[in-house]
Amino acid sequence: xxxxxxxxxxxxxxxxxxxxxxxxxxxxxxxxxxxxxxxxxxxxxxxxxxxxxxxxxxxxxxxxxxxxxxxxxxxxxxxxxxxxxxxxxxxxxxxxxxxxxxxxxxxxxxxxxxxxxxxxxxxxxxxxxxxxxxxxxxxxxxxxxxxxxxxxxxxxxxxxxxxxxxxxxxxxxxxxxxxxxxxxxxxxxxxxxxxxxxxxxxxxxxxxxxxxxxxxxxxxxxxxxxxxxxxxxxxxxxxxxxxxxxxxxxxxxxxxxxxxxxxxxxxxxxxxxxxxxxxxxxxxxxxxxxxxxxxxxxxxxxxxxxxxxxxxxxxxxxxxxxxxxxxxxxxxxxxxxxxxxxxxxxxxxxxxxxxxxxxxxxxxxxxxxxxxxxxxxxxxxxxxxxxxxxxxxxxxxxxxxxxxxxxxxxxxxxxxxxxxxxxxxxxxxxxxxxxxxxxxxxxxxxxxxxxxxxxxxxxxxxxxxxxxxxxxxxxxxxxxxxxxxxxxxxxxxxxxxxxxxxxxxxxxxxxxxxxxxxxxxxxxxxxxxxxxxxxxxx
Amino acid sequence: xxxxxxxxxxxxxxxxxxxxxxxxxxxxxxxxxxxxxxxxxxxxxxxxxxxxxxxxxxxxxxxxxxxxxxxxxxxxxxxxxxxxxxxxxxxxxx
Numbered sequence: 001x002x003x004x005x006x007x008x009x010x011x012x013x014x015x016x017x018x019x020x021x022x023x024x025x026x027x028x029x030x031x032x033x034x035x036x037x038x039x040x041x042x043x044x045x046x047x048x049x050x051x052x053x054x055x056x057x058x059x060x061x062x063x064x065x066x067x068x069x070x071x072x073x074x075x076x077x078x079x080x081x082x083x084x085x086x087x088x089x090x091x092x093x094x095x096x097x098x099x100x101x102x103x104x105x106x107x108x109x110x111x112x113x114x115x116x117x118x119x120x121x122x123x124x125x126x127x128x129x130x131x132x133x134x135x136x137x138x139x140x141x142x143x144x145x146x147x148x149x150x151x152x153x154x155x156x157x158x159x160x161x162x163x164x165x166x167x168x169x170x171x172x173x174x175x176x177x178x179x180x181x182x183x184x185x186x187x188x189x190x191x192x193x194x195x196x197x198x199x200x201x202x203x204x205x206x207x208x209x210x211x212x213x214x215x216x217x218x219x220x221x222x223x224x225x226x227x228x229x230x231x232x233x234x235x236x237x238x239x240x241x242x243x244x245x246x247x248x249x250x251x252x253x254x255x256x257x258x259x260x261x262x263x264x265x266x267x268x269x270x271x272x273x274x275x276x277x278x279x280x281x282x283x284x285x286x287x288x289x290x291x292x293x294x295x296x297x298x299x300x301x302x303x304x305x306x307x308x309x310x311x312x313x314x315x316x317x318x319x320x321x322x323x324x325x326x327x328x329x330x331x332x333x334x335x336x337x338x339x340x341x342x343x344x345x346x347x348x349x350x351x352x353x354x355x356x357x358x359x360x361x362x363x364x365x366x367x368x369x370x371x372x373x374x375x376x377x378x379x380x381x382x383x384x385x386x387x388x389x390x391x392x393x394x395x396x397x398x399x400x401x402x403x404x405x406x407x408x409x410x411x412x413x414x415x416x417x418x419x420x421x422x423x424x425x426x427x428x429x430x431x432x433x434x435x436x437x438x439x440x441x442x443x444x445x446x447x448x449x450x451x452x453x454x455x456x457x458x459x460x461x462x463x464x465x466x467x468x469x470x471x472x473x474x475x476x477x478x479x480x481x482x483x484x485x486x487x488x489x490x491x492x493x494x495x496x497x498x499x500x501x502x503x504x505x506x507x508x509x510x511x512x513x514x515x516x517x518x519x520x521x522x523x524x525x526x527x528x529x530x531x532x533x534x535x536x537x538x
Numbered sequence: 539x540x541x542x543x544x545x546x547x548x549x550x551x552x553x554x555x556x557x558x559x560x561x562x563x564x565x566x567x568x569x570x571x572x573x574x575x576x577x578x579x580x581x582x583x584x585x586x587x588x589x590x591x592x593x594x595x596x597x598x599x600x601x602x603x604x605x606x607x608x609x610x611x612x613x614x615x616x617x618x619x620x621x622x623x624x625x626x627x628x629x630x631x632x
Contacts, residue, residue, distance in 0.1 A: 053580070054551070057577045057580070058554055058558060060573055060577060061555075061558045061559060061562065061570065061573070061574070062558050062561070064562040064563070064566045064569060064570050064573070065561045065562055065563060066563055067563070067565065067566065067623070067626035070566055070569065070623045070626070071620070071623050071624070073573075074569075074573060074616065074619050074620055074623055077573055077576060077577055077616060077619075078616050080577065080580075081576070081577065081579075081580060081612055081616070084580050084582075084583055085582060085583070085586065088582075088583045088586045088587065089586060089590075092586060092587055092590035092591075126589065126590050126592060127590075129589065129602060130586060130589050130590065130602070130605060133589070133602045133603075133605035133606045133609065134605060134606075134609045135609075136606050136609070137605065137606045137607065137608065137609020137610040137611075137612070137613060138609055138610075138612075138613040140606075140609075140610045140614070141609060141610040141611065141612065141613035141614030141615070141617065142613050142614065142617050144610070144614050144618075145613070145614045145615075145617035145618035145621060146617065146621070148618060150622070153568055153572075153618075153622075156614075156618065157568075157571050157572060157575060160572075160575045160610075160611050160614060160615060161575060163579075163607045163608070163610055163611045164575065164578050164579055164581065164607075164608070164611055166607055167579065167581050167582070167585060167604045167607040167608045167611075168581055170585065170588075170600045170601070170603055170604035170607070171581055171584035171585050171588060171600075171601070171604050173597075173600050174584070174585070174588030174596075174597040174598075174600040174601045174604065175584065175588070175597075177594050177596050177597040177600070178588060178591055178593060178594035178596075178597035178598075180591075180593065181587055181588060181590075181591030181593070181594075181597065182584075182587060182588075193541075290571070291571070294571050294574060294575070297574075297575070297578045298574065298578050300578075300581070301578045301579075301580065301581045302548065304581050304584050305548075306544065306548070307584075308583065308584055308587070309544060310583055310584075311544075311547055312580050312583065313580050313581060313583060313584075314544065314547050314548050314551060315547065315551040315554075316577050316578055316580045317548075317551075317578065318548055318551030318552040318554070318555050319551060319554070319555040319558070319559075319574065319577070320555075320574040320575075320577065320578040321552070321555065322552055322555030322556045322559055323555060323559045323570060323571075323574045324571075324574070326556070326559045326560060327559075327567060327570070327571065330564075330567075418564075418565075420564065423568075425567075425568055425571065426564070426567035426568060426570075426571065427564060427565060427566060427567025427568040427569070427570070427571075428568050430564070430565040430566070430567075430568065431568045431569070431622050431625070434622070434625040434626045434627070435625050437625075437627060439627055439628055439629035439630075440565055440626050440627070440628070441628060441629055442629070443565060445564050445565075
């Protein structure tokens with residue numbers, strides 16, 4: 001049998017489902033599925049092409065280890081995707097006919113078997129439709145990518161995650177409706193193992209979709225960023241998750257006639273749980289949510305990869321899944337929050353009581369002018385700038401870079417110190433500074449620069465607050481206690497640009513840095529203040 | 539491919555992912571998310587198969603819609619990553 005099957009039927013099972021499947025799938029079904037694999041034709045060239053594609057994706061991420069190699073990495077990613085798509089397009093032809101080919105009619109070129117019974121008109125018609133679909137997506141995608149402001153990256157990424165999730169749901173459903181095309185038939189129904197993988201793929205995809213839609217709405221301000229807390233939400237969420245697992249098992253065991261209501265219920269519940277999981281999470285926890293959804297979109301792709309037996313999808317899913325998980329971990333660590341407490345939600349809901357309640361007494365602070373700041377900056381040998389998201393909101397990054405350039409011309413050493421949660425997603429502040437043409441060698445991470453504050457003449461805080469709050473080190477009752485912060489109190493001088501003394505940071509706590517002897521408060525709009533300093537430096 | 543081979547690929551890829559992602563410089567975490575977004579749209583492979591198979595109209599349309607969604611992500615993801623990476627510059631030598 002020379003008919004090429006792009007998608008091999010197989011009895012694979014995601015590691016996380018192994019136990020459930022072992023319990024749910026009758027032994028005979030497993031054996032039958034495995035037999036089918038053993039006999040199914042796998043074109044080694046096609047399998048190899050997907051493997052190359054997967055390796056290119058690994059290289060794409062590897063390239064990101066430094067800005068210098070990152071652009072090459074991105075090209076590897078594009079090449080990997082091109083290989084995967086072209087391989088599928090070239091080989092999908094054979095999926096049209098369900099009759100085995102007579103040996104004589106199939107031809108082979110470069111090892112890829114061209115199908116024997118190509119129905120050309122219908123094939124070309126399909127091909128045209130596919131190209132149109134790709135073109136529509138390309139135009140939309142490229143237009144968005146060109147126009148998006150760098151400050152809006154978090155919501156763009158959330159929106160993109162939702163698309164991956166929805167695509168996974170669609171592919172899962174398509175595989176359910178037309179299992180023959182995906183090579184999933186064992187006898188005349190879908191193999192039980194394939195059904196578990198399909199069910200998981202649809203569920204994870206749907207959670208990714210609805211969760212990302214909520215994250216997008218919150219990040220873009222279309223929905224209040226504050227947590228929405230339902231009564232008994234933990235019971236509801238756990239119950240829904242349990243129901244999804246039970247439904248997946250029932251779906252896998254059900255006879256062909258009974259599967260439809262189960263998969264519909266599974267899909268609906270998964271959409272619901274995605275929504276329920278994200279609405280109670282708000283404010284400062286959003287970077288964790290975005291990273292977590294990144295991870296989910298990867299697991300969704302991996303589950304689909306298991307269904308299709310496609311190495312490119314499995315490798316990619318594993319990469320993206322780990323990537324999102326690591327980023328979530330980094331974000332949690334940077335806020336000293338446990339992953340569980342982020343998921344449980346509600347952060348920011350009780351902040352009003354923590355911030356507003358007690359300490360309302362006025363404490364003395366020193367206020368300075370742009371001219372004072374400019375004079376002292378000029379005298380300094382070393383200045384460390386700590387930008388926060390407030391700087392980006394005020395659009396002060398270009399003025400800030402101009403100020404740093406002028407100081408460098410005067411022989412002052414200028415460095416930027418970035419806290420992992422400085423932006424609204426991992427690495428966001430680095431992108432915003434890069435956009436303002438700050439050279440990346442001048443930008444340092446928290447752990448790399450924190451020891452240098454003792455030698456710094458000026459710590460220049462602009463739009464940041466919680467990340468310099470010493471309460472994180474000393475005050476056990478503070479909501480930000482345990483969060484790693486910059487040791488700005490070790491610097492000889494601290495300049496703190498802030499709109500007024502009233503507002504407090506995300507966490508809603510007072511900051512002792514305002515009242516230190518060496519602190520000079522520069523109360524103004526960040527952009528206006530920096531522009532005035534630039535003028536004074538001239 | 540049998541169950542064990544495919545599971546092996548998955549598990550090993552998770553380890554590769556773990557080490558590769560830890561070696562990504564924190565400065566590039568946002569491009570990392572954008573590019574992982576783009577590559578996870580390799581799920582388009584499934585959508586292409588569904589759209590190419592003509593027998594079941596419903597599956598075909600789901601496949602075509604999946605292609606559109608995944609393409610937005612692929613082109614958008616790689617383009618926005620390229621746009622971000624182009625901004626990371628070294629200090630100009632004077």
